[in-house]
Amino acid sequence: MPNILLVGNGAREHAIAEAISRSKQNPRLFSYMKANNPGIASLSEKTLLGGYADLAAITGFARENKIEFAVIGPEDPLANGVVDALTSCGIGSVGPSRSLARLETSKAFTRNLVSKYRIPGNPRYKIFTDTNGMEAFVDSLEGIVIKPDGLTGGKGVLVQGDHFSTKDEALSLCRQILSDTASVIIEEKFDGEEFSLQCLCDGKTVIPTPLVQDHKRRFELDRGPNTGGMGSYSLPDHTMPFLRPSDLEEGLEITRLLAAALLEETGEPYKGVMYGGFIATKDGARLLEYNARFGDPEAMNILPLLKTDFVEVCRHIIAGELDKINIEFEPLATVCKYVVPEGYGLPADEGGGPPAGARIEIGDVGRARLYYSSVDQKDDGLYLSSSRAIGIVGIAKTLAEARLIADEGVRAIKGPVSYRQDIGTDALIRKRVEHMKAIRPK
Ligand SMILES: Nc1ncnc2c1ncn2[C@@H]1O[C@H](COP(=O)(O)OP(=O)(O)O)[C@@H](O)[C@H]1O
Ligand SMILES: [Mg+2]
Incomplete structure (x- = not known):
């Protein structure tokens, strides 16, 4: 009976907790959370609440409970070096060290690494620490994307056409960012069209998991502000209808080359998830x-489909033996929809901001799976916070059926909440297929 530590408190971690609990190894789960997630708590032997910068609390909890290995869900504890702290206590983790987590925490680090090792996939880019040469570079681009170098919770990137229009606006936004951050x-x-390729990596071997498409925009038809993610879908063949097989192969090859580059560059094997946004x-x-x-949400699409024992998968990642295990996923479609507070993602003057003490009721979600995210379980009921509340997942042989199941589940959540109707619909997928046909006709 292995004792396993899970760090994190969102719906993604609820899905991880469920995958651990399904293991034939009879694991005992110990969960360290920033806020009490009732779903994770119900699957855990023991929980401890605390911040993700309190590494002493996390390692203390791990030692006390004779943890065999840890699974780190979110990026914040990775950025704080939780894996390094656990390693120094002799505890392995699914999750990279602080230095390797720069893959996510520094977009400049990754762009530079891809470029240094001549890996394909980068756009034309330049990193600026001051405004020198900025205007000339902006002038040389047809379309512009601006990225602050650091964690922004998925809400920091500025895209021409969406967040600004002119080159002058771009330059003024860059100046503004440089006054707050270093680069x-x-x-x-x-x-x-975008796709998410989540890969498992033990430092040498890279294994893809089913492709998922996420929906960042708050409203139907990809309108409104960017969010942490409003939902996602995946298909029985584990690819996307608007892609060619070569797109997936190229994404996987970029990830393999990058895993090798990370090892070469740092001398350290990357053990954990390499999630490429392509x-x-x-x-x-x-x-x-x-x-x-x-x-998060994409973990909720793939982990429920995992046929292989997740505890065994984790052990193989940590041992550097991913080449010795066959990892399989059910050939089923999934649709995940996030139930969010009505004002989620909106500025305060447009009805956004935290709903003061809004209560929700969960009815019968039918065949759907329910993963808790930011909800507060009080004595007199379940309360919303300002973030995404509950992830609802439908799984079935076809996408249409999976969506139906998810929609039934979503409708069982009563209160001042909202969700995106269009995720996983034929209309939305057709739009993406048409878009790809228009940009590459042959
Ligand atoms: N070079 C690019 N070209 C077009 N769109 C981009 C580009 N880089 C980012 N985006 C858009 O901005 C979104 C957020 O950027 P991303 O690099 O994924 O950062 P984060 O997820 O940290 O916000 C992407 O999902 C995509 O829609
Ligand atoms: Mg992204």
């Missing part, structure tokens, strides 16, 4: 960014 990346804007363009797959952990 800013300016890069070429790609046209295409965009299929007229010239093939291009790299938007990497995350150093599963996506």
Whole structure:
């Protein structure tokens, strides 16, 4: 009976907790959370509440409970060096060290590494620490994307056409970013359709998991502000209808080359999730960014499909033996929809901001799976916070059926909440297929 530590408190970690609990090894789960997630708590032997910068509390909890290994869900504890702290106590982790987590925490580090090792996929880009040469570079680009160098919770990137229009606006936004942070990346804007390729990596071997498409925008038809993610879907064949097989192969090859580059560059094997955000363009797959952990919501699409024992998968990652295990996923479709507070993602003057003490009721979600995110379980009921509240997942043989199941589940959540109707619909997918056909007709 292995004792396993889970760090994190979102719906992604609820899905991880569930995958651990399904193991034939009869694991005992110990969960360290920033806020009490009732779903994770119900699957745990013991929980401890605390901040993700309190490494002493995390290692103390791990030691006390004779933890065999840890799974780190979110990026914050990775950025704080929780894996290094656990390693120094002799505890292995699924999750990279602080230095390797720069894959996510510094978009400049990753762009430079990809470029140094001549790995394909980068846009034209330049990193600026002051305004020298900025205007000339901006002038040389057809479309502009601006990225602050650091964690921004998925809400820091500025895209021409969405967040600003003119080159002058771009320059003024860059100046603004430079007054708050040390550097800013300016890069070429790609046209295409995005896909998430979450890979498992033990430092040498890279194993892909089913492709997922996330939906960052708050409202239907990809309108409104960017969010942490409103939902996602995946298909029974584990690919996306708007992609060519070569897009996936290219994304996987970029990830393999990058895993090797990380080892070469740091001397340290990357053990954990390498989640590549890619965009299929007229010239093939291009790299938007990497995350150093599963996506939230994307973890909810793939972990429930995992046929292989997740505890065994984790052990193979940590031992550097991913080449010795066959990892399989069910050939099923999934649709995940996030139930969020009505004002989620909106500025305060448009009805955003935290709903003061809004209560929700969970009815019968039917065949859907329910993963808790930011909710507060009080004595008299379940309360919303200002973030995404509950992830609802439908799983079935077809996408249409999976969506139906997810929609039934979502409707069982009563209160001042909202969700995106269009995720996983034929109309939305057709739009993406048409877009790809228009940019690469042959
Ligand atoms: N070079 C690019 N070309 C076109 N769109 C981009 C580019 N880089 C980022 N984006 C858009 O901005 C979004 C957020 O950028 P990303 O690099 O994934 O950062 P984060 O997830 O940290 O916000 C992407 O999902 C994509 O829609
Ligand atoms: Mg992203």
